[in-house]
Amino acid sequence: MATVISLDQVCKRFGGIVVADQISLEIQRGEILGLIGPNGAGKTSLFNLISGVFPVDSGSISVGGQSLDGLPLHRRARLGVARTWQNMRLFSTMTALENMLIAPRDYPGERLSHIVLHPRNLAKTDAALRAQAMSILARMKLDAIANTSVNDIPFGQQKLVGLARALMNDGDCLLLDEPMAGVEGHAYDTMKAIVREEAEGGRAVCVVEHNVSFIKDLCNSAVFMASGKILERGSVESLLSSKTLAELYFGA
């Protein structure tokens, strides 16, 4: 198995709040790892540390064998760190397709030299990106709403567009922050199927999710976090059958 995401002794604190306390973790190609734990455990912060929203205090993070240390968010995205956000961060007055076209990791318009030296290639690449976006939407059976404003589609579909936007980055590391929150019915099944397909296609997927049945259905294994620490790694069933962890999680 090939390690895609690797964290070594990662520490981060905000004043008196420790969000990552000596976190070491590896996620393999094809694996779907669940990240569970009570509110405030540090789960989203771990995604923020991997994707570069804020820097680690100490420790190191690599993806695909390449160190991310000291790199800003966009450089990490180019190295293949794709993620979704808890509150989606979609541009609500833009269409689903437009939201996707501002996301890919190698968007040629980012490089001025590319525009100046290869204007024709830019147009071609733009067409290729549109085709890529439409094919992702088609997999989600959302191609019919490609040109609809995000404002005008149901919440479950908005969450899928958030995932679709992340998938425009075809890197090996996929971080999903509460993909199922508020999602039910058809969108729920689609979300599950697409995440599974992405792992089968070779991505290493990490999912923060409070929906325990989603985690049970989907994840090969899970990590339990509390107060910035990894307390245990194992199957979801084994983690939640631990009285101590269940008490921490559910406050029972």
Ligand SMILES: Nc1ncnc2c1ncn2[C@@H]1O[C@H](COP(=O)(O)OP(=O)(O)OP(=O)(O)O)[C@@H](O)[C@H]1O
């Ligand atoms: N940028 C920041 N500055 C200060 N404190 C922060 C920052 N980011 C996170 N925190 C704090 O760190 C702690 C962990 O937050 P985090 O969002 O990582 O938890 P979580 O496990 O994802 O929780 P939830 O399940 O509720 O989303 C919280 O107390 C939060 O207020």
